[in-house]
Amino acid sequence: MIRMIFTGAALAVGIATVMAQGDPIAERRNIMKGNGAATRTGSQMAKGEAPFDLAKAKAIFQTYEKAAQRMPTLFPENSKTGGETTAAPKIWEDMSKFKVAFAKFEKDAKEAEAATKDLDTFKAAFANVTKNCGACHETYRIKKS
């Protein structure tokens, strides 16, 4: 019985993984939601609406780093439309530039993580790394609602 449960659980995890792999639009939307949640926490700490927490602050930048590594792999040719994607056609017109933007985001996030020691250094690092968000959204995202 226990074996069956384990097998079932393993199977379920396996299916979920395959599904996520097979659905890059869903995966990139999830990653961006994670970035948004991290950014919200960061904004609240930077504005003094939430207490500063060094571990949480570093975790924000780690979320960005992971996103920056994973995201460039999630834009295959067959994922231009569907699934409520807000990806702009520009991504596929200039994929190398798009990837460079993520490489910069990752580098900036790593530097921000290393530079963050207290609230003041966090504020500066957070303001700097989040400039990447708008810079990318300007060209590569088209909101439809």
Add this chain to the structure above:
Amino acid sequence: MKRTIAIVIGFALLAATGFVILTSPEMVRAGLEPIPAGQPDLANGRTMFYAGGCASCHATPDQDDKTRPGGGLALHSPFGTFYAPNISPHPRDSIGGWTLEQFLRAMRGGVSPEGRHYYPAFPYTSYQRMASADVRDLFAFIRTLPAVEGRVRGHDLPFPFSIRRGLGLWKLAFLDGRMFQPDSAKSASWNRGAYLTEGPGHCAECHSPRNALGVIPAERRFSGGPNPERKGWVPNITPDATGIKGWTRSDVVEVLTSGLTPFGDSVGSNMASVVRNMAQIPEADRAAIAEYLLSLPPQVGRKGPQ
């Protein structure tokens, strides 16, 4: 029969004469106001340059210096493709040889020094609200920027939009030429915010729907609309549940400064450029804009095509 032909020709002539008279730039009175005396204030001119978002369209594309307003950016609108002209102080290729009177006429009346109509892709429908002193200061500030050589190509518009003269009728109907009138019942900061939003900021130009004539219905102003470059949807910025209801003043200031929303998102598309501009104006001005937007009557926004 002869009489019928004569009547038809007569009416045609009358209509043609009427068209010529009614579409004349002379019919537009906006921008013919007297120029205020006094030395221009360059710091205020800089604020107007950034509040007005001049660089968003007029900065030379594909280079980082946003203070080189050499023009050339293509705007792919539903009416055709507009190419933003050079507005640097180059004496031959741009506005270097203009007088202040000519600049004021362009900004508030949408009429060029040669007496031609500008297309309202240049948002004089909002700039007409600007105070003449602010236009004077803006002109002085632009003249401190680098002169960029080269004229920009003409617009690429299909008939009938290619007939510039036709804009005269549109202006007669829709360009009221009224400057901003402060509301004495409201605070100074509210009035400042209203002025910046409705005048130089020209926020409604993108954040509103338009009817078939390209006019914004007053009752749906600021409720969001299709991106004028046909790239998705521009959001509702009235305090409705489909807009910015629940946002605090500091939330609005934040989005105008860093681009970050209270939900951890970061605004993109054309707004990214607007944020870069708004970040350059005094914080008190951003707070004033926030106060005004949050005071707007809530409008239900329509969703864009999914």
